[in-house]
Amino acid sequence: MFYWIMKHIVVGPIVLAIFRPWVTGLRNIPTTGPVILASNHLSFIDSIFLPLVVDRPVVFLAKSEYFTGRGLKGWATRMFFQSAGQLPIDRSGGKASEASLNTGLRVLGEGRVLGIYPEGTRSPDGKLYRGRTGVARMVLESGAQVIPVAMIGTEAVMPIGTRLPRIRRIGIIIGEPLDFSRFAGMEGDRFVLRSVTDELVHHLRRLSDQEYVDVYATSVKEQRASQSR
Template sequence: MLTRVARAGLVPLSRVMFRPVVEGRHHVPLDGPVIIAANHLSFLDSFIIPLLTPRPVAFLAKDEYFTRPGLRGHLSRTTLTAVGAVPVPRGAHRAARASLETALAVLKDGRAFGIHPEGSRSRDGRLYRGRTGVAWLALASGAPVVPVAVLGTDRVQPVGARLPRPGRVTVRFGEPLTFGPPPAGAARARRDATDRIMDAIAALSGQERADHYNKLSGTP
């Protein structure tokens, strides 16, 4: 009940604060598993997308955000739960693998899962090379991938800012991409699928491309 109340309050609040322009919402399937793959300019992205997508979207969030004590911890936990965030442990390879398994479970349950293939926020506005976890999920689950461009969140909440400020945000949903069963050369297939997804995001966002990976800094 509390989660529904919190979400009901967050949606109109986000529309007042961020005056969102939303394009292509009809591209998001209203049922069944789907991967929402978006660029990443701000900490705010993982909150804005679930509030403006026509169905609940689960993003991963560090489990420490769910266990903080006091009022701040309660507000953090309530907000993350309201937007469908899923807690995952912080760490290196083992935690990354656990995150993918958690995401796959969300998709197998017929839900929508959100991911930032760049792996971390862009600090210079460029779109970085995508990491292949998004393709692993698409090939393992058979779920379509909806590319998404979020614009303006880097001005509303720049890297390092503790709180967002009022401003306009644009969210563009592209046509779903589908991928067949993984062939024998699975690694090559994952790379090709990831590049195709990043090309679609770039076409929506208009960002300059970087030909290398962004430095990881944790989840989200």
């Protein structure tokens, strides 16, 4: 109920009126059953705009730090992410990554819509980077419908490092469902996981028209951080 009130009465109408996003392909999202919306990731606000334009509630897995802040700012941040339907996860790797996978599978097992970013992090420069195979495991283990989504222009609205968004129109392209049923039961094969991930990212590239770079975005970020020291 809290999510519905914030989306349809408080946050949603105001944000949509200001930024006027254009959307294509909404009919590609099934009205029932588990669905994975696999999107490119250009900006912090991707997780805000996508749920606002989709008729069904969309759950994103957000880093736990967004939910643990103290004081008024911490409370406001926590309320904001909860209103956007996001769940806290530990993204430190190892067992935490497994827990994140299980959280996503639980959401899908409940027949809900899960939003994920195959790249694993925001693009540092607007390019599309190599996907993480965790998304493929989730696809194959859940058997959920997989819909590729391209966010267009969100990096111009809120670039990395900025705190306030700029008023610009964005776009959202929702592709046709992808069929990975031929890989059913093969989620333990790392070559299959890589194949599924690469195919999914290929579709994102076609929808978004981004330049593709066959390395992980996290590696690029780490390299840039070390050079700036």
